[in-house]
Amino acid sequence: MDILCSSLMTPVGTLSLFEEDGKIVVVEWGQAPAGVETPLLKEAKAQLSAYFSAKLTKFDLPLDPMGTEHQKKVWDQMQQIPFGETWTYGDIAKNIHSAAQAVGGACGKNPIPILIPCHRVLGAGGKMTGYSGGDGIETKEQLLRMEKAVLSTLNK
Template identity: 50%
Template sequence: MTGPDRPRRMTVQSPLGPLTITEEEGAITALAWAEGGAEDTPLLRDAAQQLEAYFAGDRTDFELPLRPAGSAFQKQVCAAMAAIPFGDTLTYGEIARALNAPPQAVGQACGGNPIPILIPCHRVLGRNGLGGFSGGTGVETKIWLLKHERAGGLLI
């Protein structure tokens, strides 16, 4: 794809390794643990600055246009995760009850979150523990993010 509507990517360095942010049609559509782009747009610059402030401990929320791909249910789960405040957590079961869905389906949708950190799937826990995490180095990355946010007095 060429032209202004093609995906644009910028890689930023973080304490968790390189993160590549993808912008499409004026919204952030993905964040991945990888090297993958050096494009420069106002939105990608803004996202990079907000992530830098988050990792520095100077930002607790993000003000970016986000457009996660996925089914209607995936988008509902992403909206529920995005509503979890910095430092708080919910369980898969709590989100499932709110959406009238099975916890396993919520877990699968969390695992398919295309914009981790910005849509904070790391704030969703299993009933008896951390649950999984598909970004970075897996559960170790989730633990790092929760400690960074001092989430709910979580003892990790």
């Protein structure tokens, strides 16, 4: 099946969503080529708009990120971080029996940012670390401010 795409303007820039086989597979910054409005892409855009309007705190969309088994474990963990909270790379590493550096690598390869909230993952002690989307750390900070995020830990 073809990959279908659609774009929308958000407070963190233009986002393009890509769908394949009825699942979101990629979210990228920038305008996609002429897009197609499928029911899933319309719903994804509606949920993102609600998120940016502070009316949605949890996405409910079929996602299919392409990656290694380790990356998928990390991305699954990131989806468990509640809206407005943050975990550290170490929190996730401890939970999946991995190393924090490997978790950081998987975060950087997340193909579906925001929907899989890698912006909610911080370095040790709450240190603001890299972000691969938008304007990098500035975009990460903007998303966390919008969520009124507080530092939390997985294993309280």
